[in-house]
Amino acid sequence: MYTGFLHLHSYLAYLVIIGITISFLYALFGALSNREFTAKDQKFGLFGLIPTHIQLLAGLVLYFVSPLGVSNFGSHTMGDATSRLYALEHPLVGLIAVILITVGYSRAKKISVSRNRYRSIYVFYGIGLLLILSRIPWAAWLS
Incomplete structure (x- = not known):
């Protein structure tokens, strides 16, 4: 079970990064071009939201099942x-x-207001993406 969830979490991270990046860029270009915010634009926001959840x-x-998670807490x-990094950050x-x-x-x-709707997505998704990228265990990911 642990190995399965580890692989799922590792490979899903690519989809999360791609989804958030697509949503971020789509919202940024939508705001810069002064387009009207439509239901299609709202669905593009889901490209980042659903894989993240x-x-x-x-x-x-x-x-909770990993030896590096909650069971790793100690002095x-x-x-x-x-x-x-693994237990807290x-x-x-x-x-x-x-x-x-x-x-x-x-x-x-x-x-x-359409421009503010786009802004809400690109600002919050951008900050979220930066936070995610800052705490990826790169040493384990790139090996």
Whole structure:
């Protein structure tokens, strides 16, 4: 079970990064071109939102079954950079990124001015993407 969720979480990360990037760029270009925000534009926001939420669910399961997750907490965790990354930084920053992306999408649905709807998506998705990229365990990902 652990190995399956580890692979799911690892490979889904590519889809999350691609989805958030597409949503971010689409919203940015929509705002710059002063287009009207339509239902199609709202669906483009889902390209980043849906994979991010699936990634969160897979990550939560992984956090509780992984030897690097919650069971890794101890007196040594904060002193070791790798342990701290897996047990605290990666899950916490990932959760904050998911919350920001969700808030950006939700705000875009409620705002009436098209340019501000696009802005809500590209600002929150952009911050979320930067947070996600900052806490990816690159050493494990690139090996």
